[in-house]
Amino acid sequence: MDIKAYIDSGILELYVAGALSEQESKEVYDLMLQHPEILQEVLEIESAVMKLTAAAAQPSKTNVFGRIKAQLKLGNEEVKVVSIEPSKYNWLTYTGWAAALVVGLGLFWTLNQNKALESTITTVEIEKSYLEQQIEEAKSNLAATRNLLNVLRDKDIISVPLAGQGNFASTYAKVYWDKKTNSIYLDAQGLPEAPAGKVYQVWSLTLDPLTPTSLGTIDEFNTDDNKIFAITNANESQAFGITLEPEGGSESPTMEQLYTLGVVASGP
Numbered sequence: 001m002d003i004k005a006y007i008d009s010g011i012l013e014l015y016v017a018g019a020l021s022e023q024e025s026k027e028v029y030d031l032m033l034q035h036p037e038i039l040q041e042v043l044e045i046e047s048a049v050m051k052l053t054a055a056a057a058q059p060s061k062t063n064v065f066g067r068i069k070a071q072l073k074l075g076n077e078e079v080k081v082v083s084i085e086p087s088k089y090n091w092l093t094y095t096g097w098a099a100a101l102v103v104g105l106g107l108f109w110t111l112n113q114n115k116a117l118e119s120t121i122t123t124v125e126i127e128k129s130y131l132e133q134q135i136e137e138a139k140s141n142l143a144a145t146r147n148l149l150n151v152l153r154d155k156d157i158i159s160v161p162l163a164g165q166g167n168f169a170s171t172y173a174k175v176y177w178d179k180k181t182n183s184i185y186l187d188a189q190g191l192p193e194a195p196a197g198k199v200y201q202v203w204s205l206t207l208d209p210l211t212p213t214s215l216g217t218i219d220e221f222n223t224d225d226n227k228i229f230a231i232t233n234a235n236e237s238q239a240f241g242i243t244l245e246p247e248g249g250s251e252s253p254t255m256e257q258l259y260t261l262g263v264v265a266s267g268p
Helices: 003-008 011-017 022-034 036-057 059-071 088-153
Strands: 158-164 172-178 183-190 198-207 210-218 228-232 239-246 258-263
Touching: 003 036, 011 022, 011 036, 022 036, 158 239, 172 258, 183 210, 210 228
Parallel strands: none
Antiparallel strands: 158 172, 158 258, 172 183, 183 228, 198 210, 198 239, 239 258
16 A cells, blocks of 8 residues: 555545545544554644644634635625534544553453452362362261261170269269270260360279379360260270379379279179
């Protein structure tokens, strides 16, 4: 395309004046986007028209217009003045800004939607992972519960009630002793939460002579919901007791903090 010939054709002046058809105006607009030279020429034409319009609006120019009439020998005849339409470029500029704004808002909305979608996907994945974990825990808990029920229902299990002692008379616990597996199940639901810095310690006792053997501390007592604990016990226990000790446990039971005590029943 010969840009110079196109500019010299006068179509750009008609474009600025708004004298072109909608289709022709669109063609000029498309060429402006493709060729900076055409865009620059339109801007210059528009600038010139604006200057002429501003100059014509000045009161001091009225006499000049009269002199021009006189020179043309028009007398007092009515002169038809062709009104120049507002610049199409202004309209296109505003349209361009509006289009840019719409595109920008569209991009912003799309980015937000993408972020929301990513967030939703992440949340779903987290919830799925959590649900899977809960299912596994439920299965594990169910298996543990069935195992515990089987233990408690075993006719060879020895049940040892532990009664509250001294200042802790309202407390209670129960030991289920499975000699075949050298383990006990301690139901400590009747004990209060351990104070800060303290833990419950379980003891296996022989009575003659009185000899305590530690079965360990229950460090997770406060956080365990069911308060049932499996503890290894390979001792020939004659009694079981629970004391409250400093964190880490003690080598021997603190008798002032003896919460519960129970003697294993003798044979039939």
